[in-house]
Amino acid sequence: MTVAYNGQPNRVGWACFVASLVVLVVGLGGCVVGFFRQYSSDPKSRPLARAAAIVALLVCLAFVGVAATPENLVMGLHVQLTFFAFRAFLVSAALFTLASWAYAPAKRSVWLGWSILTIELAIYVWIQGWGPHVRDPGGLEVQVIAQKIITVVAIAILLYESVLADRLPSS
Numbered sequence: 001m002t003v004a005y006n007g008q009p010n011r012v013g014w015a016c017f018v019a020s021l022v023v024l025v026v027g028l029g030g031c032v033v034g035f036f037r038q039y040s041s042d043p044k045s046r047p048l049a050r051a052a053a054i055v056a057l058l059v060c061l062a063f064v065g066v067a068a069t070p071e072n073l074v075m076g077l078h079v080q081l082t083f084f085a086f087r088a089f090l091v092s093a094a095l096f097t098l099a100s101w102a103y104a105p106a107k108r109s110v111w112l113g114w115s116i117l118t119i120e121l122a123i124y125v126w127i128q129g130w131g132p133h134v135r136d137p138g139g140l141e142v143q144v145i146a147q148k149i150i151t152v153v154a155i156a157i158l159l160y161e162s163v164l165a166d167r168l169p170s171s
Helices: 011-040 046-068 071-102 108-130 139-167
Strands: none
Touching: 011 046, 011 071, 011 139, 046 071, 071 108, 108 139
């Protein structure tokens, strides 16, 4: 938010939020390019890798939109973009799961990591849509904590997948 709950300007907090999302988008984008290149080298996994990369591009754009829409100024759009970003991330992770499964050189641990990310994102998307509402007692806390957990889980699994990708034979 550009203004804190106490009514004071929140320039530093807002700048940190925007910077963190930009770093997240750059990191996610770099991972996606690498995974796309890896899985596209195999004709069986190429269509799934392309679809996953296209959806992941939408995820990156949605997160840029989240950064550009302070919740205190355009709450509705901010929330819609957040919901879209995580739902699209779920679709992209599922497609990367299938692409890694179809990718002949990938070991079981590769698609298992993608499967775990897909399941975790599905749980988070469920919490977003059907968990406690932010206006319910404790609802805001549940939503905020769940969002922080999925962010850490997603970054950890993408790091894991990056390490595994480096170990795969190059084509």
